[in-house]
Amino acid sequence: MAAGPPSVHSPSPYEPGGRLVSEQHTHAHHHPHAPGRWARLRHRAGHLVTPHSHEAADKTDAALESSARGMRALWISLAVLGATAVAQAVVVVLSGSVALLGDTVHNAADALTAVPLGIAFVLGRRAATRRFTYGFGRAEDVAGLVIVATIAASAAFAAWTAIDRLINPRDISHLPIVAAAAVIGFLGNEWVARYRIRVGRDIGSAALVADGLHARTDGFTSLAVLLGAGGAALGWRLADPIVGLLITAAILLVLRDACREVFRRVLDAVDPALVDTAEHALRHTPGVRAVSELRMRWIGHRLRAEVAIVVDGELTVREAHTVAVEAEHALLHAVPKLSAALVHADPEPLPGAPDPHHALAHHTA
Incomplete structure (x- = not known):
């Protein structure tokens, strides 16, 4: 028979939330169907081998530690991606490469996604209130929506720039520097991707894992810039904007995956x-x-x-x-x-x- 939802009445033997006050350490008498004494003894022996606690303070400390690790991962990755984007931006100004411009904008947007996630981690540390009775952990879902919007905006900008360059072709200069900037973009994104994914899985943050996968895809789009530089070196002027459109397509694939992850979390999947x-x-x-x-x-x-x-x-x-x-x-x-x-x-x-x-x-x- 399907059971109904837990009771929400609050008579005297209940806590304010409707849950019975804990009596797990008080046993009036033993019932033949109650949990066996040997089972309890085995569990207590397990605690002696691997001691732990389920007290509220310990759960709070674990949550705070997770948020602190998430914050540290965000700021370190922000610094790495920020430095990568600045280096690439200098090369964009010198060379005029639209493919590298699209990759630079995407890397900068990826770096800035640390800001809403950082705000979400800070809010998540706040205690529950009478209005927000479950606390503020769902702020991560809001940050995920901001990240999705940021990815969509970067895709639109990269597409607009590439299409404009197809209509108005332009020669690219400093091709060796463009190639070097593309390699720098790949290395920076791959390092950040590994770091974010590892920390995100450790602390259980789907948003941080998704952001790490996003950074990994950005790394491969940086390598795509090498193709544009190679085509330009062979005299094909349209190679650079075409690669820019390919990068836009890659960003859209990332956007699809990010939407799936974020909306699953919003819908309590x-x-x-x-x-x-x-x-x-x-x-x-x-x-x-x-x-x-x-x-x-x-x-x-x-x-x-x-x-x-x-x-x-x-x-x-x-x-x-x-x-x-x-x-x-x-x-x-x-x-x-x-x-x-x-x-x-x-x-x-x-x-x-x-x-x-x-x-x-x-x-x-």
Whole structure:
């Protein structure tokens, strides 16, 4: 039987959010279907080998550390890409290469995407308020939308410049310097790409990973500038603007991938493998008879989950709550980047018994 959403009532034994006050360390008596003593002893022994904590302060410290690493990656990559773009801009002025101009603009735009992401990381550190009850982690999604708009603008500028040069051809000078600037652009972007992707995966920031993939594609577009310089060296005047159009096409491909990543995150998409991992952990928690509902979402670079599990209907409230706490604990161990889970325990239905969620039926579609 599908379970309804967790209760939101707040009588005295509940916290303000409607969740039962923790009693996991108080056991009135042992029920044959409650989590076994040996299971608890095994878990405590595991803590002795790999000690850790799930206290709120420790979760906050982990989130702050993740944001600090993200900020450090952003500013270092901003410095590297900024220096690369400045060097390329000097060569653009000397040579008049439209392909290199498009690549320079794209590199500069990629560097500036560090600004909205940095603002998002700073906002994500703020504590939740009565208006923003989940905190400010979703600011990363807003930053992702800004990044998508920036990529689109750079594509439009590169296309406009290349088309203008096709209509009004112009010779390119300083070809060896143009080639060197293209190589510098590739090396700078590839270094930044590796750094952003590594840190983004470590802290669970999809926006930072996507930005790293964006930088990697920028590196290959820098190599494309070499083709334009080579064609110009052979006397083909249209080689440079044609390569500029190819770079525009590459930017549009990056834009497509960035849109997919950002809008998936905006729509609360998660990797199905994470859902499978969470279900496996819940089903193997002592006392859990079934998993009737499981929802997960990213808030910034941390995950939250809402779960409804089925337990023996003969358990006391304290025993059912102990099962729920053990289920949450199992999730925190099994699912990377999970910061919290709200677990609701439903009694196992009896044949002929009324649906305990019948009063909520008229509120659901």
